[in-house]
Amino acid sequence: MEKTWNNKAWFMVLPVLLLVAFSAVIPLMTVVNYSVQDTFGNNVFFWNGSDWYTEILESERFWLSMVRNLIFSATILAIEIPLGIFIALNMPKKGWGVPVCLVLMALPLLIPWNVVGTIWQVFGRIDIGLLGYTLSSLGFDYNYVNDPTDAWVTVILMDVWHWTSLVVLLCYAGLVSIPDAFYQAAKIDGASRWAVFRYIQLPKMNRVLLIAVLLRFMDSFMIYTEPFVVTGGGPGNSTTFLSIDLVKIAIGQFDLGPAAAMSIIYFLIILLLSWVFYTVMTNVDAER
Amino acid sequence: MARIDVNHVRHSYLPNPQKDADFALREVHHVFEDGGAYALLGPSGCGKTTLLNIISGLLHPSHGQLLFNGKDVTNLSTQERNIAQVFQFPVIYDTMTVYDNLAFPLRNRGVPEADVDRKVRETLEMIDLASWAKKKARGLTADQKQKISLGRGLVRSDVNAILFDEPLTVIDPHMKWVLRSQLKQLHRRFGYTMVYVTHDQTEALTFAEQVVVMYDGGIVQIGTPAELFERPRHTFVGYFIGSPGMNVMPVAIDGKTATLGSQRIELPGAPKAGSGAVELGIRPEYVRLGREGMAVQVSKVEDLGRHKVVRAKLEGRDISAVIGEDETLPADPKVRFDPAGINIYADSWRVEMEA
Incomplete structure (x- = not known):
């Protein structure tokens, strides 16, 4: 069919273009602008080329934050995904237990990030916190303020507490969509519990699982508020993740150039990973 | 293959059934002879699927007893009863190939791989899917998927019976006819005991030697298609079989x-x-x-x-x-x-x- 060309169509997309320009493109361009210039105040800027990028990419500090962030994301995925699947598998499929479980699961998701941080900050305190006080009374040397390991354990526990529910709810949605006939057929075929999981439940969950992994990875890779409230990135720099480090450089030290360069690099990494996930997900779909 | 005795079986989905109306299956007392082809015919909600699931062991009857070749199997699990069942919607394991789908029930039972291979190849021939063996099962059409569901039953040569729960509901009309004649052929060649649940009288009358008509949780008549047509034992059978149904005045x-x-x-x-x-x-x-x-x-x-x-x-x-x-x-x-x-x-x- 012959397409009709009408340049008036551009006017129709103009509102969207404007919206995206103001909400995303223009702010991003100002960041790009900062990242290639240097200033000594008075709003006077000097062209600086790719120097800030080189500095960031060569700084040990950036890579350490990156490694910490990757370890953090990998750890919480390794805990939350299997745990989420396990809980979803054990949730009731019908009866009064369903709404009860769903509400209990949804509760942590409804709490604002900084409140979650505050809850755990207090919860872990050895003087008044339930967790911290109990642990130290039992003779454990727990102190997230001084001990990097304890700080990590606390931050990871907090993230698991906060976000495992999301994985559970997604998996549960996948599980309840499996018709009974599949389980009945599996019984008739003599399938073991493991075979039912491996060949019926897991394949039916794989799309929601991909979404869960994507969401949890993205979120944990950008995590800021909760660890900032609990540990402030410490002790030392032990829980300083990329976004915390970025904020320290940009607002703490007011190094706008390096911070802008780091933002762009950070952005590109997330873009790259999103693309990888997108490709994986569409490939899985194409296979169907 | 087995002769199946359903002895005074009653079933209710309620925990404490009191009245007759509480029972999805009021009382069924019937013998499915070894090697027979039976159709359970009746409207939705008459208890036919309940009866089928009791035979296969997916449901445990509230009362009564079930015998396979004279042996009490009432308390045996589905797996121990060694039954094949084909459901209304095709059940396939879609991450597996067609071959692995058919091998699944055998591998679950620890059959040696050489025997698995032989049986699976035989079955693939029987259901006419030999050229699809290496393909992923998820790409198949509905009737091919239903054949795989059937094949997973046929692959175990020692099954006591093959049960069908409205297996042709989601199949295109012209394929329905093809599959039905293939089922009849399989029955003639191998003499399986087959029980076929349907609400479609044409399906029941063409498939079965004996049609069991169910109504409101009980069996109202068992007979050949001709008997059901000429001498309906109950006015319901008269209404339900034949188009238009019997005139009753x-x-x-x-x-x-x-x-x-x-x-x-x-x-x-x-x-x-x-x-x-x-x-x-x-x-x-x-x-x-x-x-x-x-x-x-x-x-x-x-x-x-x-x-x-x-x-x-x-x-x-x-x-x-x-x-x-x-x-x-x-x-x-x-x-x-x-x-x-x-x-x-x-x-x-x-x-x-x-x-």
């Missing part, structure tokens, strides 16, 4: 004569006394339309291609008659009842007539 009986309003109908014999309301049932195929007999008012004629269905009023009651495609209605239509097609019912159950 209240009558008064006096010896060998039935009185319907002002009309008198000669019966082939004198009905034995029965209790309750007396009705006369006659299939539209036995209602003769002509110039003699009882006057009717024709309301409409449906031309079905092979024959015509005449809808009319006799003594104020609806009556249907089937006439040939080329026959025409007389100007002043009258009906006669062919005595061979007359059945008398007391309280909905058929009563015998003495010559």
Whole structure:
């Protein structure tokens, strides 16, 4: 069919273009602008080329934050995904237990990030916190303020507490969509519990699982508020993740150039990973 | 293969059933002979799937006993009963290949891989999917998927019975016919005991040697398709089987004569006394339309291609008659009842007539 060309169509997309320009493109361009210039105040800027990028990419500090962030994301995925699947598998499929479980699961998701941080900050305190006080009374040397390991354990526990529910709810949605006939057929075929999981439940969950992994990875890779409230990135720099480090450089030290360069690099990494996930997900779909 | 005895089985989905109405299956007492092809026919909610699931062990009956070849299996699990069952919607393991799907029930039972391979190849031939063996099962059409569901039952040569729960519901009409004839062929070649649940009378009548008609949680009649057609034991069977269903009208009986309003109908014999309301049932195929007999008012004629269905009023009651495609209605239509097609019912159950 012959397409009709009408340049008036551009006017129709103009509102969207404007919206995206103001909400995303223009702010991003100002960041790009900062990242290639240097200033000594008075709003006077000097062209600086790719120097800030080189500095960031060569700084040990950036890579350490990156490694910490990757370890953090990998750890919480390794805990939350299997745990989420396990809980979803054990949730009731019908009866009064369903709404009860769903509400209990949804509760942590409804709490604002900084409140979650505050809850755990207090919860872990050895003087008044339930967790911290109990642990130290039992003779454990727990102190997230001084001990990097304890700080990590606390931050990871907090993230698991906060976000495992999301994985559970997604998996549960996948599980309840499996018709009974599949389980009945599996019984008739003599399938073991493991075979039912491996060949019926897991394949039916794989799309929601991909979404869960994507969401949890993205979120944990950008995590800021909760660890900032609990540990402030410490002790030392032990829980300083990329976004915390970025904020320290940009607002703490007011190094706008390096911070802008780091933002762009950070952005590109997330873009790259999103693309990888997108490709994986569409490939899985194409296979169907 | 096995002979299946269903001994006074009752089932309720409620924890404490009290009245008859609490039971999804009121009481079924029936023997499925070894190697027989049975259809369980009935409307939705009559308990046919419940009965099937009790046989396969997916449900444990509230009362009664189930025997396979004389051995009590009531408390055995589905797996121990060694049953194959094909469901309404095709169940396939879509991450596996067609081959692995068929091998699955054998591998679960720890059969050596060499035997698995031999059995799977045989089965693939039987269900005509040999060229698909290496393909992922998820890419198949609905009828191929249903064949795989069937194949997973056939692959175990020692299954006690193959149960079908409305297996052709999601299949295209022309494939329905193909699959049905393949099922019949498999039955003839290998002599499986087959029980086939359906609400489609054509499916039931073409598939089965014995049709078990269920209604409201119980069996109302068991018979060959011809018996169900000629001598429905219950007025429900008359309605349910045949298209259009049997004409049923209240009558008064006096010896060998039935009185319907002002009309008198000669019966082939004198009905034995029965209790309750007396009705006369006659299939539209036995209602003769002509110039003699009882006057009717024709309301409409449906031309079905092979024959015509005449809808009319006799003594104020609806009556249907089937006439040939080329026959025409007389100007002043009258009906006669062919005595061979007359059945008398007391309280909905058929009563015998003495010559």
